Amino acid sequence: MNSSFRVEPIHAFNDNYIWCIRDHNAAAVVDPGDANPVLEYLATEKLRLTAILATHHHADHVGGIPALLAAHPVRVFAPFDDRIEAVSDRVADGDVAELPDFGIALRVIEIPGHTRTHVAYYGANLLFCGDTLFGCGCGRLFEGTPLQMHASLARLAALPDDTRVYCGHEYTLSNLRFGRAVDPENPLLRAWEQEATEQRRINRPTLPSLLAREKRANPFLRCGEPAVAAAARREAGAALAGPVEVFAVLREWKNRF
């Protein structure tokens, strides 16, 4: 059993991250939307691919799976959704994706909202959450309702504070600008924006982010807090009945922002 591993980003498309869990010999990848950068990474680093995990069916997260399997016939963990092909292990809430090469087991959390079958994988203080929770933001609602997405984000926010959040895209700076429009008095957002601006200036990912900071600064996780609710009420120009309505207003506002 080898429990010394690390997680590295493999860049794909404009702003996708394919997260690679690896040690000196083996690698597992999360959401390989494109096979080529993964194959290049494996060859350069002399790694053997041992597993693929998928969070949701969008092509920029699963499009590379067939070409990866042609070169590396490995297990593929993915939710029950026919729109994802070549899956060996369909997973549902509470299932566990074992990654024996790294001595870790990732628990599946169903988080509908961005899509209706979106899942996250959580274990060893790592959260792979695809396009549901982003650095200071959240995914768009393509197939789900605000009620579903709000509940999904609440499940993720209930994980331990020291959880490292590995999101599917580098959206943090844009999300921070929105966060500051919603909650301009929050000093955490200013500090986070300075840090993220410097990281992007030197071409480093702003991820993983820390769940403790998401809970204190990400407006989409703070829909019940007075400052965030007041900003949503001003934006809507109407009274809002509770956190789910606040969430719905924030999500629409961000779409226009």
Ligand SMILES: [Zn+2]
């Ligand atoms: Zn997506």
